[in-house]
């Protein structure tokens with residue numbers, strides 16, 4: 001998931017729309033990249049097939065594309081070019097529970113009888129989409145603490161109606177955990193849990209050939225949005241998604257990787273340069289938010305979002321709130337902001353401007369996992 005506008009149900013980090021030329025169908029050894037259209041601004045999502053070892057017929061697919069007929073056809077046509085059909089798939093691996101990644105899962109399983117594997121935390125997002133009435137009341141109460149009223153809540157989640165149309169439940173057959181091995185003949189993969197973009201994100205690592213399937217954890221040219229998660233119950237500690245994201249990049253950084261295959265965009269060959277670039281852009285945004293807080297004295301998260309994205313905030317509220325909270329969490333955790341509460345609403349105050357690298361340095365112990 002990437003750039004602006006609504007993306008598989010979740011708006012993304014606010015910025016210029018990046019409409020990339022699709023990298024197209026391509027074979028990399030046993031890996032087959034199969035892009036299918038999403039219908040969103042950013043274009044295609046890449047599914048990857050792992051072709052069987054000679055003498056075997058074990059065909060594995062990673063991620064599925066959106067649950068629309070033309071995406072189905074894209075996958076069928078792509079596999080057919082290499083002499084395979086959907087019915088040949090033995091195992092479907094899901095990087096995470098967003099509809100462009102699992103949307104065709106149920107149909108693929110129905111046709112092929114394959115098993116579907118993903119992280120244990122994925123179950124809620126692949127089986128149920130619309131929240132219960134009780135959950136909506138809960139979410140509205142949480143949004144109020146960030147400065148958003150009920151009307152803003154409705155706007156923040158208006159994409160749900162759209163996603164509902166393509167949502168098809170896809171229950172898992174097997175739950176993966178961090179470090180689990182996935183037995184694929186001659187191409188064993190290891191699941192690495194990389195929360196941040198969402199709590200259940202997995203990347204898959206092929207040690208012998210030094211290749212990685214990164215889902216939405218690492219994306220070509222674009223910083224993945226780290227989606228805000230609402231604690232249940234409200235008193236529970238909330239995950240700091242952007243901090244979690246950098247814990248996950250720190251986990252992946254040391255790997256000696258020759259090629260990273262992302263869910264959107266072309267192959268990445270230097271994942272360390274990519275992660276370094278993500279950190280620089282995060283540092284720039286941290287500084288900008290710090291200056292906004294200094295100028296205004298005290299602001300709610302919504303107030304920060306309005307200053308940070310004066311044009312986009314109204315139409316991209318979920319993305320804006322996710323982005324702002326991720327950065328405010330880092331500033332507060334690193335000692336560069338303080339939080340106070342007035343009538344149930346959170347206000348942030350700057351306690352000093354972070355210099356280059358200072359926030360990441362201050363979070364060193366948190367980030368080292």
Ligand SMILES: [Zn+2]
Pocket residue numbers: 001008096098197216
């Ligand atoms: Zn995603």
